[in-house]
Amino acid sequence: MATHDEIEIEVLRYHPETDSEPSYRTYRVPFAHETSVLQGLQYIKDRLDGSLTFRWSCRMAICGSCGMMINGVPNLTCSAFLREYHPGKLRIEPLAHLPIERDLAVDQTDFLEKLASIQPYIIPAESKAVDEGPFTQTPAQRERFYQYSECINCLLCYAACPQYGLDSGFLGPAALALLHRYNSDSRDVGKADRMPIVNAQEGVWACTLVGYCSEVCPKGVDPASAVNRNKVISTLDYFFRFMAPRGASE
Amino acid sequence: MQIVQTDVVIVGGGGAGLRAAIAVAEADPDLNVSLISKVVPMRSHTVAAEGGSAGVVQTEDSLDSHFYDTVAGGDWLCEQPVVDYFVANCTREMVQLEHWGCPWSRKDDGDINVRNFGGMSTARTWFAADKSGFHILHTLFQTSLKYASVHRFDEFFCLDLIVVDGRCQGIVAIEVATGEFFRFEARAVIFATGGAGRVYPCNTNAGISTGDGMGIAFRHGVALRDMEFVQYHPTALPGSGLLMTEGCRGEGGYLVNKDGYRYLQDYGLGPVDPSPRPKAMELGPRDKVSQAFWHEDRQGRTLETPLGTAVHLDLRHLGRAKLLERLPMICEMAETFLGIDPAEAPIPVRPAVHYTMGGIWTDGDTATNLPGLFAAGECSSVGIHGANRLGSNSLAEIVVFGKVAGEQAARAARAAPAIDARATTHEAEASMQSALALLGQDGDQRLADLRDTMQTAMENGVGIYRSAEGMQTACQTLEKVRNDYSRVRLDDKSRAFNTEWLTVIELGFTLDVARAMAYSALQRTESRGAHQRLDGYEKRDDEHFLKHSLAYAVADAPPRIDYEGVVITKLPPAERVYGGMARQEGH
Amino acid sequence: MPKRSNEPVFWALFGAGGVVAAFVLPALIVVTGLAAPLGLPSPGVLSYERVSAFAASLPGAAFLFVVISLSLWHGFHRIYHSLHELGVHRGLSVVRVLCYGTALAGTALTAYLLVTAI
Amino acid sequence: MAVRRPYVRPMAGWWRRNPFYIFYMLREATSVFVALYALQLLYGLYTLAVGEAAFDAWLVSLRHPLFLVFHGVALAAALLHAFTWFNVAPKAMPVLYLGSHRVADRTLVWAQYLIFAVISVAILGVVLGG
Incomplete structure (x- = not known):
């Protein structure tokens, strides 16, 4: 690593075995033009303090492991660079609104349970044997759900959502975006099964369209649009549910 | 120690592990499946695969053609009956993924679209833009949530197998969040633990690709096959090793040296065509394209970059619209990591370690030679990749053989004898004690230093081109690191x-994998596929080495290297020919 | 099955009010709050006769009803949620009754005044 | 034996932590002025029903500097509300297609500004010009 400069990184530390609450610790880290924030943390762990705990894996912004708060903003540390913060310093904290497991690692179980609850899989109209070949799906049909399928489950949007922070019962941006992804897929007919989740207070109705979720999404998914389009869908369903003929789709 | 009694344990939540879990659940919903992964499944390295997955689908294509390309691509070190099964089942599995929701890219009429890939005679690579692995993994993960019999143990680190009476009867794992030990008693175990790219310093792999399953199996006397064949992907970013998919070249990208010259024409891959010709130029197999870089580099025709020498991957002529449709993530990565717009400027690339062709020996049904243990995916060597894997065969492999592993393990679990709880407890206690000893040990060695020394030794000695002297040096260094490992201090x-503790345990596995690679390489005195020598063994030697290597662990000594024959049924060894003279099967 | 929320009723009123407030209020505030009191461009913009005639006309009454009532629903819905965000917790609380009660009472009063004016 | 003891951070003062949140709260605060202005109109309507004297007294009261300031702030709030409302409206609308071409969010935002301009000119023109 061609080292050009040093930067100060302040890290929130919390150890469940010994600490009653988190506290900050500061490290000085050398960096080059291409050094990512993640590599800065790896430097600390390799050379300064092996006990610093954080998750990482792919280093290319697709596995969704390394989301953290960098100077108060949710971000993937593998694709943020130390040079962007120099000559200032960095304050790195675990993703906001999620319980801290240890240091920079948060507890993800709540999201995983919510993801499972939305039935995130194709519910087909009728079972089709593999031998019958693939479903036909035009590029236009695919485009109707595709952006929502690009969610990497990094939880940055949960760290961005104050409503989730205030009430973790809220299903949250990513789970609702994925719910919308399946409801919008031409191969799926599971919408009726998923609408009760949407219609609940903990579904779309806990959202006040802060909009920060879409702002911080590293993959250009727009969870806010998924949630708020479903408010319209849920509202229409609320008023017109008794008028629609019950049958095929129920 | 906590105890979990289950029927089938699957270690690894990537594509192979998830596909296996679904297969068990579908084969027999009464079987309890424990899916153990050191990360939450969608973080697994399958997520990073970009280009796509092979499956014959076009009318002018044929299974024979896919078979031929795979066997020739593997320099004939492939188990031909297994390849036969593989090519016959790829498309089926791709369709299955489609039914489960995988957003494959489509043609205008709504049919599946396919792209060209290196070493393939025709376009047969199914793709979801350039996030194929990501979409496959998330599709499998989300689909797996349907099955009530699949119980996930996310962020559980597999420490060891429990082997009693010559039979695998479970595993020992550490719950990462608490550091607590868990004993999983199972009638069958599937390893789907992925590759070992982290043996090398510059690789395309995720941090978790540390060869854990290979290392664990190896220590229990299971053979690691063909470990000397390590694939360098020709187009990775200098320094970081981040992958620029072969799909870039499948879509028509050029590789040029510092003079702007498409140098691959000088390495038997010509003629130069303006648009992609299968198996020629940039669509050559990865081993040959990476080797060509090495020669260009030696001759001073590469570019100097701050992070090492490189050549240019030039996509400009494809146009912005096509780049954004077919290669959006490449555009995004080039922008993020290099500040380059591929529609405006070429991308500097160089080879980086990408894939372990070898792995845990299995038969064509994914069974290892340890009863009760199965293996699938990159950690395994089921026999389809030979000496060089073709791009897009590995995503197909994880689903084709993940399914086989699930079905076989389900069958084995139903037939298995009762578990000897007393003996498994004893075995598990021993594993726990050795892990705790690592945690407590005092010493003067720093983890990162040991890792760096190992990786550098492998890159220098067991790289794209190899010599006896270099490999011996690497072996010596690895033995020293192994020695120092017992003095590592946390x-x-x-x-x-x-995570420091777990990383040390991982390093122990990685180190064993590195040794298996280096010693296997040292003893193969020929050049074949990804194993190329410079010290008088530049030619393929079918007479002596049309054989798989088998590395076995030996207590306190280097691995023992054995050999076994290659099963050849319909395609006898011949010269590998690419470029204008290449055989285009099925055309 | 999760319990269905009645929020669509309030959200629909909030949304309709948001549209009205966005498109109409700026100009209306200029007229009633700034131009008329300042006598711009001339005194008498909001003369009793003029406003009475407007309020007594069907379109005028409808306009005033829509603007006043929906703005109330919009405003108090948001105020209610903001109070929650500032730590006042939701539920059938006093706050809720106060917020939506004001909007409802305002709507009723507006309707009454307009009906009697016509 | 280690147990999980996840630490939950407090939310107090959350909206001061990020400029985005501060702007959001500003957006939400516009509702106070929307509501107050509506009540103010309602009161005007009430005086209209009581009679000319009451209505004129209300008109006179509007000239008080405090009321002028209030309406100035309310105008700013209404404009901020309009700006933020137009920007996020495409997120709640169903996706629109013209033929097979998806209408861009930006187009929808500009269309709203156009409508806003037409309505505003109409109100100002009718009331002030007529």
Whole structure:
């Protein structure tokens, strides 16, 4: 690593075995033009303090492991660079609104349970044997759900959502975006099964369209649009549910 | 120690592990499946695969053609009956993924679209833009949530197998969040633990690709096959090793040296065509394209970059619209990591370690030679990749053989004898004690230093081109690192979420994998596929080495290297020919 | 099955009010709050006769009803949620009754005044 | 034996932590002025029903500097509300297609500004010009 400069990184530390609450610790880290924030943390762990705990894996912004708060903003540390913060310093904290497991690692179980609850899989109209070949799906049909399928489950949007922070019962941006992804897929007919989740207070109705979720999404998914389009869908369903003929789709 | 009684344990939550879990659940919903992964499944390295997955689908294509390309691509070190099964089942599995929701890219009429890939005679690579692995993994993960019999143990680190009476009867794992030990008693175990790219310093792999399953199996006397064949992907970013998919070249990208010259024409891959010709130029197999870089580099025709020499991957002529449709993530990565717009400027690339062709020996049904243990995916060597894997065969492999592993393990679990709880407890206690000893040990060695020394030794000695002298040096260094490993000292002696501790355990596995690679390489005195020598063994030697290597662990000594024959049924060994003279099967 | 929320009723009123407030209020505030009191461009913009005639006309009454009532629903819905965000917790609380009660009472009063004016 | 003891951070003062949140709260605060202005109109309507004297007294009261300031702030709030409302409206609308071409969010935002301009000119023109 061609080292050009040093930067100060302040890290929130919390150890469940010994600490009653988190506290900050500061490290000085050398960096080059291409050094990512993640590599800065790896430097600390390799050379300064092996006990610093954080998750990482792919280093290319697709596995969704390394989301953290960098100077108060949710971000993937593998694709943020130390040079962007120099000559200032960095304050790195675990993703906001999620319980801290240890240091920079948060507890993800709540999201995983919510993801499972939305039935995130194709519910087909009728079972089709593999031998019958693939479903036909035009590029236009695919485009109707595709952006929502690009969610990497990094939880940055949960760290961005104050409503989730205030009430973790809220299903949250990513789970609702994925719910919308399946409801919008031409191969799926599971919408009726998923609408009760949407219609609940903990579904779309806990959202006040802060909009920060879409702002911080590293993959250009727009969870806010998924949630708020479903408010319209849920509202229409609320008023017109008794008028629609019950049958095929129920 | 906590105890979990289950029927089938699957270690690894990537594509192969998830496909296996679904297969068990579909084969027999009464079987309890424990899916153990050191990360939450969608973080697994399958997520990073970009280009796509092979499956014959076009009318002018044929299974024979896919078979031929795979066997020739593997320099004939492939188990031909297994390849036969593989090519016959790829498309089926791609369709299955489609039914489960995988957003494959489509043609205008709504049919599946396919792209060209290196070493393939025709376009047969199914793709979801350039996030194929990501979409496959998330499709499998989300689909797996349907099955009530699949119980996930996310962020559980597999420490060891439990082997009693010559039979695999479970595993020992550490719950990462607490550091608590868990004993999983199972009638069948599937390893789907992925590759070992982290043996090398510059690789395309995720941090978790540390060869854990290979290392664990190896220590229990299971053979590691063909470990000397390590694939360098020709187009990775200098320094970081981040992958620029072969799909870039499948879509028509050029590789040029510092003079702007498409140098691959000088390495038997010509003629130069303006648009992609299968199996020629940039669509050559990865081993040959990476080797061509090495020669260009030696002759001073590469570019100097701050992070090492490179050539240019030039996509400009494809146009912005096509780049954004077919290669959006490449555009995004080039922008993020290099500040380059591929529609405006070429991308500097160089080879980086990408894939372990070898792995845990299995038969064509994914059974290892340890009863009760199965293996699938990159950690395994089921026999389809030979000496060089073709791009897009590995995503197909994880689903084709993940399914086989699930079905076979389900069958084995139903037939298995009762578990001897007393003996498994004893075995598990021993594993736990050795892990705790690592945590407590005092010493003067720093983890990162040991890792760096190992990786550098492998890159220098067991790289794209190899010599006896270099490999011997690497072996010596590895033995020294192994020795120093017992004096590693941890900063963190606590139990909860102690990633330093787990990384040390991983390094132990990685180190064993590195040794299997280096010693296997040293003893193969020929050049074949990804194993190329410079010291008088530049030619393929079918007479002596049309054989798989088998590395076995030996207590306190280097691995023992054995050999076994290659099963050849319909395609006898011949010269590998690419470029204008290449055989285009099925055309 | 999760319990269905009645929020669509309030959200629909909030949304309709948001549209009205966005498109109409700026100009209306200029007229009633700034131009008329300042006598711009001339005194008498909001003369009793003029406003009475407007309020007594069907379109005028409808306009005033829509603007006043929906703005109330919009405003108090948001105020209610903001109070929650500032730590006042939701539920059938006093706050809720106060917020939506004001909007409802305002709507009723507006309707009454307009009906009697016509 | 280690146990999980996840630490939950407090939310107090959350909206001061990020400029985005501060702007959001500003957006939400516009509702106070929307509501107050509506009540103010309602009161005007009430005086209209009581009679000319009461209505004129209300008109006179509007000239008080405090009321002028209030309406100035309310105008700013209404404009901020309009700006933020137009920007996020495409997120709640169903996706629109013209033929097979998806209408861009930006187009929808500009269309709203156009409508806003037409309505505003109409109100100002009718009331002030007529």
